[in-house]
Amino acid sequence: MIKEMLNELKNCTLCEWKCGINRSEGEKGVCMLGKPKVASTTLHPAPPQSYTVFMAGCNFRCLNCQNWSIAHFPEQDIRLRGHLDPKELAKESVTKIRSRRGKAIGADRIFFSGGSPTPNLPYIEKVVEEARKLDEDVKVNYDTNGFLTEESLKRVSRFTDSITFDVKAFDPRTHRELTGAPVEPVLRNAKTIVKRWPEKLWEFRYLSIPGVNEKDVEPFAEFLADIDESLPLNFLAFRPNFVMEDHPGARRSEMISAVKKAESAGLENVSWSGHPGIDRKKDKTELSQKIKELGCTNVPRRCGSCKKRLKCPVKKYRPLSRS
Template identity: 40%
Template sequence: MKDFKNCKLCEWRCGVNRLEGETGICHVGLPEVAYTSLAYILKSYSITFLGCSFKCLYCNAYRISQYPDTGWIYRGYIEPEKMAREALDHLESPLAKNIGAYRLSFTGGEPTIHTPYLEELVEKIRRFRPSIEVGVATNGFSTMKTFKRILRIVDFINFEIKAFNDEIHRNLTGAPSEPVLRNAAYLAEKAPEKVRTFRTVVIPRITDREVPRIAEFLSEINEEIPYRLVGFRPNFVLYYHSGPSKGLMEDLVKECEKKGLKNVDYSGYYPLKAKDLDYYPKKLGCPLPRNCGECKFKDECKGILMEPWLFK
């Protein structure tokens, strides 16, 4: 953990002694866990870390990323050995087997600001399960040295490019775009097999104009790189900013394909016409009118895991 003593893990390179409680831009000392979960989408045991090197205006996890300033209280620091045992126990649980969870993933906040902790945790887990897959979701703002360390321990990366233009990136996140684009280029060129996806949140009138340029940037490196557009949901400072329509998302996919990318998709949009209330319980397979206490499906309710983007 010595690298926390003079922390220069992200591109802010604050140099603070996090072991002694000093904090830089991320406002966190020792790595702290917000919560853990068995993630249905990633089929993984997911560890969510507190703190972030960005201050995004649209963050949908700002209570986590801007910790401790938001006043929310979470799990806190957990010794790597204890966290490793917990992860392995949960991956052996009936629920993990039921949803097919078999790997480990890190998210946040921004997990790469805790890289030494991640390295120690992965090393301890792989003593017992050498072949376990490990993944990370990142904003890409680590130093190149830190990013190479992350690449050595993970099998897949979800890499978010929030904007291409530096001014837009700064105004949206509070940080410059150059380190992010540098690391994105390195990943796409040197380790494309570890890319689960690059992604950009589509914010109408803010990042929608950035998407084609990001697609062109990626296609010039590797036209096979997967790129996912994610529909913005009003949040945080942009709580009253509108989300994208389905038409906008589809048009942007086409623009990305015109730029040369072959593997582009999207998720999330705002329907132009509101649905009647009955539409949603029916999607869950609920008998109407709903009566949960006497429902024959009460022990296997789809509403527990079902979220809008999973509707079929």
């Protein structure tokens, strides 16, 4: 299997960038990942309760990334657990879910997060296959930024029980400024999941960044309500991070307002979570200006076709603090 996995990485088209590069020979795409790698693992009490596996690498380059060290520098961070044998990770996951603490928090699934799981998809498939040999009832959650090919999404649908689907922004320009990637494939995949595998959707998640993507709340909620008014949407309160470490963060009143706006747009199942009220210096710089100041001249960003993507100045940013 390791051989099969490396073969697939010889022409990597797992995500919508479809880089077509040979990751097993050290070539790097936007995700900057060679062999699949595990960053860290933990039992996690937030619903759906799970043994969470944070995979390294990401196909987005979000200015607001809260896991920037594992997402942007998967080959350099020495604290990562690394390329674990899929059988070992499967055994560890099942053991942790069955442990006293696993039972106490109600864990019933392996939750693949990141970074982004998608650059690690063939590895995840193998871990799930091995885990189900040990416990055929063990569930799986796939946490995605939505930027995977239609073929990869089909593969995910075959093994996952639940999908947590993060949408970073609805407006195409804002999405590119924040993530470096176009929003269209994300919205296409959101629709596909709802139409083809509605029972697998745990919830949509929308990171609420006041002053940046709050104007998208109503149109995004309308987009979802047009598909199905009962779709679950959870707003996550932004914690200042990475390039946006001086952003004031989200306030409780802003989270409540986002919920009300989404409800007025027709959605019936809206909530919010996270930690609002982390106030810092108020940085009012426009995103496009901030990106230019960091040295990215490709605004709005499109990292997949950028000549500087392997020496990206945005990725070199080192925050002074982390929340």
